[in-house]
Amino acid sequence: MKLPTLALGELIASVPIIQGGMGVGVSRSGLASAVANEGGIGIISGAQIGFTESDFETNSMEANIRALRKEIRKARELSPKGILGVNLMVAMNHYKELAMTAVEEKINLIISGAGLPKDLPSIVKGTKTKIAPIVSSGKAAQLITKLWDRKYNQIPDMVVVEGPKAGGHLGFTLNELQQNPIPDLGRIVQEVKESLQSFQSKYGKMIPVIAAGGIFDGNDIAKYLKLGASGVQMGTRFVATDECDADIRFKEAYINSKEEDIQYVKSPVGMPGRAIYNEFTKRLDDVGRIPVKKCYDCLLPCNPKSTPYCISKALIEAVKGNLEEGLIFSGANAHKIKEIVSVKKLIQQLIAETEVALA
Numbered sequence: 001m002k003l004p005t006l007a008l009g010e011l012i013a014s015v016p017i018i019q020g021g022m023g024v025g026v027s028r029s030g031l032a033s034a035v036a037n038e039g040g041i042g043i044i045s046g047a048q049i050g051f052t053e054s055d056f057e058t059n060s061m062e063a064n065i066r067a068l069r070k071e072i073r074k075a076r077e078l079s080p081k082g083i084l085g086v087n088l089m090v091a092m093n094h095y096k097e098l099a100m101t102a103v104e105e106k107i108n109l110i111i112s113g114a115g116l117p118k119d120l121p122s123i124v125k126g127t128k129t130k131i132a133p134i135v136s137s138g139k140a141a142q143l144i145t146k147l148w149d150r151k152y153n154q155i156p157d158m159v160v161v162e163g164p165k166a167g168g169h170l171g172f173t174l175n176e177l178q179q180n181p182i183p184d185l186g187r188i189v190q191e192v193k194e195s196l197q198s199f200q201s202k203y204g205k206m207i208p209v210i211a212a213g214g215i216f217d218g219n220d221i222a223k224y225l226k227l228g229a230s231g232v233q234m235g236t237r238f239v240a241t242d243e244c245d246a247d248i249r250f251k252e253a254y255i256n257s258k259e260e261d262i263q264y265v266k267s268p269v270g271m272p273g274r275a276i277y278n279e280f281t282k283r284l285d286d287v288g289r290i291p292v293k294k295c296y297d298c299l300l301p302c303n304p305k306s307t308p309y310c311i312s313k314a315l316i317e318a319v320k321g322n323l324e325e326g327l328i329f330s331g332a333n334a335h336k337i338k339e340i341v342s343v344k345k346l347i348q349q350l351i352a353e354t355e356v357a358l359a
Contacts, residue, residue: 001358003351006041006208006231008130008157011083011108013231014039015347017221018160018210020235021087021111022168022329023047024315026246027238029075034243034343036075036082043111044071046088046098051316061094065101072105083108085130089169090115099123111160114169116144121152130157134212136164136171136183138191145199145207155199158208160233161185161192165214165332167236167274174272177264185213186227193228206230216333218353225358236331237350240340247321251340253278253328259335265327268307276328280317284309 006016019035021027023045032042049071050056050063068086075084086102088095091114102110103124112120113134120131133156135141141159148154163185164172176183189211196207208230215221215232224232238244240251257276265281267273275281284290290309311327318326341349 001355003354003358004225004230007206008083008109008208010128011130013041013083015351016225016231017041017347017350018085018111018212018231018233019043019238020166020212020233021045021047021085022235022239023049023087024051024312025049025319026244026250027087027235028245029071029078030243030245031238031241031343032084033075033078033082034241035238035347036079036084038344038347039082040347041083041085041109042075042079043085043087043109044068044075046086046102047092048312048316051312051319061097064094065097068098068101069105072102072107076105085109085111087111087113089113090117096123103127103129109157113160113162113171116140116147118144118147118151121148121154125152132156132158132160132210134160134162134171135192136162137188138195140171141192142195145196149199149202155196155203155205156207158210158230159192159196160210160212161189161229162233163188163211163213165274166212167331167334168329169267169271169273171271174264177272185211186224189224189227189229214332216336218350218355219357221350221354222357225354236334237337237346238343239330239334240337241343241346242340243343246319249321249323250319250326250328253323254330254334254337255339257330257335262330262332262334266308268309268311273327273329274332276330276334278326278328279324280314280326 006013017040021043027045032044035042050067053063056063109130111132133144164182211224211229212233261277263277264272265275292310314327
């Protein structure tokens with residue numbers, strides 16, 4: 001059975017795969033454009049994207065805005081006809097300024113999680129930029145959609161449902177993640193679809209629901225398509241690609257990881273995260289807190305005097321390949337990856353596997 005397309009209004013992705021936004025610096029123009037060129041949707045992470053700018057240490061906001069503009073333009077040059085988006089965390093300081101920059105650059109899509117993007121419709125008003133919240137429950141999907149409906153007479157162009165097996169910051173408490181069984185992504189996808197039905201009827205418009213978190217191969221993709229998802233979002237699989245923007249040592253950490261290395265970590269945003277256990281996380285376990293020497297003013301809820309560590313510094317060191325000082329966010333299935341391949345080869349493999357599984 002042929003793989004279905006993914007429609008966001010007039011935008012049609014021939015492959016219903018969204019490459020997850022991974023920060024800091026893991027998914028920039030190189031990875032996003034490569035995915036878009038293969039028919040998927042490529043996503044640039046806006047989290048501290050300006051870390052390579054010369055004035056990042058002294059003027060991080062301007063550095064991030066400038067770098068986001070550069071990366072969007074570069075991605076568009078590399079993929080003039082592809083669908084490109086940015087992932088912006090609501091919990092970031094200067095979220096609005098970065099979103100406005102993306103809109104000015106005529107980005108196709110803004111995906112926002114780590115909080116509810118309550119005012120995102122006002123930022124894209126009058127433009128063609130599509131907007132999609134990331135949620136982890138039907139309740140959250142209904143809450144944000146109801147708010148946008150009431151306040152802006154608008155509903156999401158898409159909703160990303162992120163389950164408990166995702167990498168990075170997770171939208172679940174540690175207690176929920178340690179339940180047996182853990183919350184089921186398939187059930188959450190169906191709950192989200194049900195929560196959106198009345199809004200779809202009111203606006204006469206379909207809201208594609210995207211399954212995310214722990215999706216590894218074509219069998220997984222087929223599973224969620226059969227459950228009613230319009231597509232999937234995958235981050236971890238795209239790390240071990242030639243075009244991924246991270247250092248080769250970051251990619252090799254995925255390939256060399258074992259299942260027991262994938263663990264939960266404390267996150268300064270107040271929710272747990274998932275990462276590969278390494279020297280940095282071991283030191284964090286041993287000492288409890290790594291004092292912050294410089295604050296990058298990146299997250300709204302972060303207090304540098306009490307935060308367990310500086311997440312900006314930890315993620316920047318990791319993407320540069322300084323793994324002993326870095327936090328390596330990953331999904332639950334990173335240990336299954338055995339080689340680095342091109343984005344083209346990976347997507348072709350995923351398409352073939354999914355079509356067999358659908359048949």
